Amino acid sequence: MESGEHVGPQPGLSVGFGPVDDRGGWRAARFLLVISFLELVGFCGVQSNLMMYLTGHLGMSTAAAAASVNAFTGTGMVLPLAGGLIADSWLGRYRAVFVAGVLYLLSLGMLTVSSTVRAPEPNAATSPYFAQLAFFYVALYLLAAARGFHRPCAEALGADQFATPSENEDPSSRASRSSYFNWFHFAMSCGYGIATAGLSYVEDNVSWTVGFAACWATMMLYLAVFLLGTPTYRAERPVDGSRLAETVRAWVGRAFRRKEAADTERLLVLAGESDEDSKGKGLVAKLLPMWATSLIFATILAQISTLFTKQGSTLDRRLGMGTGLVVPPAALQFFLSITMIATVPVYDRLFVPLARRVTGHHAGLTTLRRIGAGMATAGVAMAVAALVEARRLRVAREAGLVDKPGAALPMSLWWMLPQHVLIGVANVLADIGLKEFFYDQVPDALRSVGLALCMSTFGVGNYASGALVSAINWATGSEGESWFSDNLNRAHLDYFYWLLAGLAVLEVVVFLHLASRYTYRNKDEHI
16 A cells, blocks of 8 residues: 555554545644644643752752753653654554553653652652652653654644645645644644643642643543544554564665665665665665754753743742732743744744745745754844843842842843743744654655654753753862852853854754755755
């Protein structure tokens, strides 16, 4: 069966009720948009406020908590490589999303139970603290495993509801699919906003248990909506179960130059390109430089839920005078999602039609141009963040609160708003662009893997952020006050932000050079 062929009723696969021609399109894709909204509410209800949970409820230091959050977030974005490969080689995208729903219910149920017990003081490896921490981390990484199945497979399944990409594809189908990626991230931004503004407030002001239980209930609704849409989905059969083994054999064969791996390697690595076009260069080799040059962008995004959140906890977070309402630090991320919610419709409905008239490109801009613009915007965001942090430190000195880290500084939380808005714009440009790029540039049978490869960029970026924080914390702490001191009034996050801004400039230069030399699968594309 050709990739993208409709699937009729068949044993063991719950997709296939009703006539094939009635399935697919926006009618089916809307169910995937809804569950992606719900998934972000449930997942980010934990992830976005995890820094405060670790430093507060579990009593970790700032550097240790930041490293833990980076490791968890990174794992949640690397595991989609496994989830996508399992889905595309054996399980199928529909079943993979169902498995994700079940894992979400299990992990969030465990986290809810774990949060009911306040962590005792750590004293030994056999202490109750160690047992509780082990239970917590098992639950947390089950949550990462659930995301490993959901993120590449739900997004790819939604894109599959439109015509399968090919070199002879109707441009209107490509335009609809490009629009789908925009609205997919619009739905996720709505969920992210509710999680960061609503659930983080509940967790900080009511209880962590209530907040985590609300996340669990959201995932129950996620599973119900997904199953409700079953009759509308256009699904692909997963490739033969032996493909995974063939892939491994092909890669091993390539390493040892075994000629018998050539046919499989052509299918999986050259992605359908002719010998004349590929000139011996595999698709993986083409994508790897674009993947690597996105790591700084991913590292910048990692600061949102770690250092940005901890930084915000030191500022005046009162919502108006005399109201008594205190904004939770993680709620700043709400403005990231609000920016994306506002920017996506403007980009999709206003900018794209106008740009299309100028460029003649179905999406207004090629994906690589869009990504490059987002990377540059992220670099500007870090420069702004460094300037705001320098002002925060100056206010702490002038107010005589340097050695009172628990006191709120006489500086409004809203000073941090511009950097969140700029990151939101960068996400609309680069994050969505990367997803569309990796989806379009891989073989039709490996769409989930393509999206997972894109997500792994952000996973490795989180690992890189954690490693960078740990290394700088060790280097600067050994000679005096660390840049990431638990007393942020004596830390130097501004130095770290300037470092990332400088790396972003280098990243944009390298990316634009590589993009100018890149050849798309669809020959009508150009940078």
